[in-house]
Amino acid sequence: MSDHKLIYRCQQCGHISPKWMGKCPECEAWDSLVEEVAAKGHLKAAKIARHLSRPVSLEEIRADSEPRFLTGTGEWDRVLGGGLTRGSIVLLAGDPGIGKSTLLLQALSKMAAQGPVLYVSGEESPQQLKSRAHRLGISSRDLYIFSETSLEAVLEEMEKKPPLAVAVDSIQTMHTRMLDVAPGSISQVRECASRLMRAGKETGVSIFIIGHVTKEGAIAGPRALEHLVDTVLYLEGDRTHAFRLLRAVKNRFGSTNEVGVFEMKENGLEEVPNPSQLLLAERPRGVSGSVVACSVEGTRPILVELQALVSATGWMQPRRTSMGVDTNRLSLLLAVLEKKLGFNFAQQDVFVNVAGGVRLVEPAADLALTTALMSSYLDRPLPADLVVWGEVGLAGEVRGVGHSALRAAEASKLGFSTCLTPRSNAERFPHDMEGRCLGVRSLQEVLQVVFEQGSGAPERGGR
Ligand SMILES: Nc1ncnc2c1ncn2[C@@H]1O[C@H](COP(=O)(O)OP(=O)(O)OP(=O)(O)O)[C@@H](O)[C@H]1O
Numbered sequence: 001m002s003d004h005k006l007i008y009r010c011q012q013c014g015h016i017s018p019k020w021m022g023k024c025p026e027c028e029a030w031d032s033l034v035e036e037v038a039a040k041g042h043l044k045a046a047k048i049a050r051h052l053s054r055p056v057s058l059e060e061i062r063a064d065s066e067p068r069f070l071t072g073t074g075e076w077d078r079v080l081g082g083g084l085t086r087g088s089i090v091l092l093a094g095d096p097g098i099g100k101s102t103l104l105l106q107a108l109s110k111m112a113a114q115g116p117v118l119y120v121s122g123e124e125s126p127q128q129l130k131s132r133a134h135r136l137g138i139s140s141r142d143l144y145i146f147s148e149t150s151l152e153a154v155l156e157e158m159e160k161k162p163p164l165a166v167a168v169d170s171i172q173t174m175h176t177r178m179l180d181v182a183p184g185s186i187s188q189v190r191e192c193a194s195r196l197m198r199a200g201k202e203t204g205v206s207i208f209i210i211g212h213v214t215k216e217g218a219i220a221g222p223r224a225l226e227h228l229v230d231t232v233l234y235l236e237g238d239r240t241h242a243f244r245l246l247r248a249v250k251n252r253f254g255s256t257n258e259v260g261v262f263e264m265k266e267n268g269l270e271e272v273p274n275p276s277q278l279l280l281a282e283r284p285r286g287v288s289g290s291v292v293a294c295s296v297e298g299t300r301p302i303l304v305e306l307q308a309l310v311s312a313t314g315w316m317q318p319r320r321t322s323m324g325v326d327t328n329r330l331s332l333l334l335a336v337l338e339k340k341l342g343f344n345f346a347q348q349d350v351f352v353n354v355a356g357g358v359r360l361v362e363p364a365a366d367l368a369l370t371t372a373l374m375s376s377y378l379d380r381p382l383p384a385d386l387v388v389w390g391e392v393g394l395a396g397e398v399r400g401v402g403h404s405a406l407r408a409a410e411a412s413k414l415g416f417s418t419c420l421t422p423r424s425n426a427e428r429f430p431h432d433m434e435g436r437c438l439g440v441r442s443l444q445e446v447l448q449v450v451f452e453q454g455s456g457a458p459e460r461g462g463r
């Protein structure tokens with residue numbers, strides 16, 4: 001018994017305390033300390049068992065002939081930075097029921113064309129997985145299903161006959177014998193992930209692990225997992241919409257902020273190679289408050305419809321609601337419109353929505369958002385063939401953004417003939433591009449150029 005010591009570990013940040021406390025002194029989370037037994041002897045033995053290595057000169061290290069391979073799904077390859085790196089560990093996180101298992105099962109079935117792959121599920125039985133595979137139209141001899149929650153069993157399988165890739169669904173259900181705590185607790189999750197990572201690096205097997213996201217939006221319990229793995233992917237989207245975005249938030253082997261776009265259908269998640277077209281399919285024409293924005297996600301421009309609704313409030317405190325745009329950014333832009341252009345939102349509710357459940361994170365969406373707000377406030381629709389991008393500063397100035405040529409090309413490809421952009425971007429607008437470019441230096445100029453309003457406080461249109 002002397003080898004076992006009781007400790008209390010915070011399930012949020014991993015802080016260890018010798019006694020129980022109601023509040024974690026490290027991350028200040030309430031009721032997050034859980035009792036566990038630190039099996040010191042086991043951990044020590046495991047440390048010694050790891051084989052010893054020595055420093056090697058960079059020259060001596062053999063470069064792999066092909067360190068990456070294509071997964072067979074274009075959107076996955078894009079997000080991973082041009083294919084999957086051998087021996088890498090990828091964390092796929094997302095809200096419950098968003099489609100993580102579906103996406104990974106489909107991806108693995110495509111990879112199975114190049115070699116055996118293993119899908120470890122601690123959540124579903126082989127029969128349940130079979131019925132899902134049947135619905136998704138998947139059948140492959142080289143896709144092996146393993147219903148198991150013991151980490152040691154999975155590692156043994158991986159060593160016996162190393163597959164091309166392993167998927168673990170989910171890391172919260174796995175447990176190792178080395179720790180005497182429940183599966184899903186932070187120490188189990190971290191230990192399982194780090195041992196999987198070591199096994200992957202040693203055998204060259206690429207590993208995917210699924211992680212659940214908590215109510216607060218963190219990958220359940222351990223944010224620490226994000227540091228451990230090579231790549232962190234978030235599967236995002238509004239469950240009521242069919243669109244799902246696979247977003248890289250960390251990638252040791254490629255660019256971050258790349259997105260893959262999928263659409264949820266009866267037969268699974270289907271790739272969307274041209275998302276702009278689909279996102280704009282049901283756009284209303286000639287309606288005030290609707291603007292087409294161009295956002296660049298990684299290296300891909302996406303055109304989305306941004307809608308704003310400014311309407312007289314019936315409340316003491318007017319409402320500010322935004323979906324797909326940061327609420328703080330919205331408040332900031334409303335303040336700029338009030339202070340610099342004389343708009344008055346004091347008695348107005350403001351609602352903002354990005355169609356298709358897309359989230360706009362780039363500051364380049366500022367100008368589109370302000371234009372949508374102006375349009376709704378003035379009740380003046382924008383031309384249907386207008387695309388807007390640019391950053392807005394606190395002084396009401398419109399600042400240049402990157403990837404101007406890329407945005408212009410996407411707009412032109414989809415038949416938009418006018419771009420409203422920062423002046424600095426307009427000066428470098430590609431000459432061979434069809435259509436025209438309206439360059440503006442300030443929001444005042446937007447009022448003049450787009451809404452043909454002179455100086456003085458803008459008149460509120462409609463009711
Ligand atoms: N018969 C069906 N037809 C169409 N869509 C379906 C069908 N069955 C399931 N789906 C979709 O698949 C989603 C569930 O996918 P999946 O089980 O892959 O999610 P998950 O993220 O792995 O969930 P969990 O967090 O519970 O493991 C559902 O939300 C639903 O949108």
Ligand SMILES: [Mg+2]
Nearest residue numbers: 100101123169
């Ligand atoms: Mg699942």
